Amino acid sequence: MTADRNAGKSMDSVFPHLITQKDLPVLVSTSDADFSDVDAVFCCLPHGTTQEIIKGLPKGLKIVDLSADFRLRNVSEYEEWYGQPHRAPDLQEEAVYGLTEILREEIKNAHLVANPGCYPTSIQLPLVPLIKANLIEHKNIIVDAKSGVSGAGRGAKVANLYTELTEGIMSYGVTRHRHVPEIEQGLSDAAHSKVTISFTPHLMPMTRGMQSTIYVEMASGVTTDNLYQQLKVSYQDEEFVRLLEKGAVPRTHDVRGSNYCYINVFPDRIPGRAIIISVIDNLVKGASGQALQNLNLMMGFPENTGLGYLPLFP
Numbered sequence: 673m674t675a676d677r678n679a680g681k682s683m684d685s686v687f688p689h690l691i692t693q694k695d696l697p698v699l700v701s702t703s704d705a706d707f708s709d710v711d712a713v714f715c716c717l718p719h720g721t722t723q724e725i726i727k728g729l730p731k732g733l734k735i736v737d738l739s740a741d742f743r744l745r746n747v748s749e750y751e752e753w754y755g756q757p758h759r760a761p762d763l764q765e766e767a768v769y770g771l772t773e774i775l776r777e778e779i780k781n782a783h784l785v786a787n788p789g790c791y792p793t794s795i796q797l798p799l800v801p802l803i804k805a806n807l808i809e810h811k812n813i814i815v816d817a818k819s820g821v822s823g824a825g826r827g828a829k830v831a832n833l834y835t836e837l838t839e840g841i842m843s844y845g846v847t848r849h850r851h852v853p854e855i856e857q858g859l860s861d862a863a864h865s866k867v868t869i870s871f872t873p874h875l876m877p878m879t880r881g882m883q884s885t886i887y888v889e890m891a892s893g894v895t896t897d898n899l900y901q902q903l904k905v906s907y908q909d910e911e912f913v914r915l916l917e918k919g920a921v922p923r924t925h926d927v928r929g930s931n932y933c934y935i936n937v938f939p940d941r942i943p944g945r946a947i948i949i950s951v952i953d954n955l956v957k958g959a960s961g962q963a964l965q966n967l968n969l970m971m972g973f974p975e976n977t978g979l980g981y982l983p984l985f986p
């Protein structure tokens with residue numbers, strides 16, 4: 673367990689909920705960490721930091737990177753959206769994008785996995801199978817998404833103070849959120865042509881949880897039943913992605929604290945259009961849960977190892 677400002681402190685002083693756990697290591701700075709006995713690493717560092725730090729790690733380690741550092745295949749796109757040069761373009765070529773249910777076979781053989789962002793996870797899981805099956809148009813995809821505040825990390829920011837957030841809702845990154853190129857990369861791969869989306873994220877006065885409400889135009893002659901059946905078939909053997917019964921509305925409460933993604937499809941009142949709702953816990957399927965799912969694949973463990981928690985409802 674490494675840290676920056678908290679290096680040198682005990683784990684339970686930084687995370688008091690772990691006080692009952694014995695033999696937890698003291699947090700050390702990354703440069704002081706001993707990797708000699710380590711098989712695998714989760715990098716949970718701010719964007720830009722991982723590219724520098726993993727260059728110094730021993731070869732042969734399996735790495736799941738939770739930052740955005742290796743998600744965009746095109747390094748100039750990374751520079752454009754993250755406002756800094758890519759510091760490890762060679763490693764970028766080896767990285768595999770970690771959207772587990774879609775890229776499972778590639779992830780099994782990877783040594784560096786770029787864990788997807790939370791919004792891109794909640795949006796690509798429903799859309800990729802529909803695009804691959806040519807059931808929706810590649811234009812006019814509109815995504816309205818909402819996140820709990822933990823999506824912004826633990827660092828102190830005025831905009832994330834209780835008084836700034838409570839009893840309100842705030843759009844941010846309007847017209848230009850850094851997850852847009854990541855989402856478009858995945859959707860374009862599925863379509864074998866460039867897909868663009870309109871995407872607006874919102875900050876909600878809740879700690880964790882994420883909902884993406886997605887408006888799509890169906891291909892000619894396609895019905896919402898076709899979309900529903902496709903998602904049912906695509907995810908019938910998946911433990912963590914569930915299509916709800918027809919008409920049931922996915923709620924963030926129902927996936928809170930778990931690695932599940934719940935999805936459903938609804939007919940729009942406007943003929944030819946459909947509304948898709950997808951919910952995840954941004955900290956679990958949107959981050960650490962999916963990271964563990966990926967590492968399990970990379971290590972040859974059962975994919976659900978350590979992920980068997982029920983949602984924390986309410």
Ligand SMILES: NC(=O)C1=CN([C@@H]2O[C@H](COP(=O)(O)OP(=O)(O)OC[C@H]3O[C@@H](n4cnc5c(N)ncnc54)[C@H](OP(=O)(O)O)[C@@H]3O)[C@@H](O)[C@H]2O)C=CC1
Pocket residue numbers: 674675676677678679702715716717718719721738739740788789790822823824825826827954955958959
């Ligand atoms: N929160 C979320 O919902 C999601 C987050 N992510 C990604 O996961 C990563 C971690 O996010 P999150 O935990 O929310 O962020 P936080 O800001 O809460 O944590 C960042 C961590 O990185 C450490 N750190 C910062 N700078 C350095 C450095 N130079 N060297 C070593 N350690 C450093 C900090 O240590 P210290 O506290 O000691 O300073 C802290 O433990 C980010 O890349 C984020 O984008 C991905 C998906 C979802």
Ligand SMILES: CC(=O)N[C@@H](CCC(=O)OP(=O)(O)O)C(=O)O
Pocket residue numbers: 738739740788789790791819820821822823824825873875954958959
């Ligand atoms: C509420 C909030 O601030 N959310 C973060 C996304 C967090 C996440 O999942 O993505 P990354 O791994 O790319 O950081 C944001 O909008 O930047």
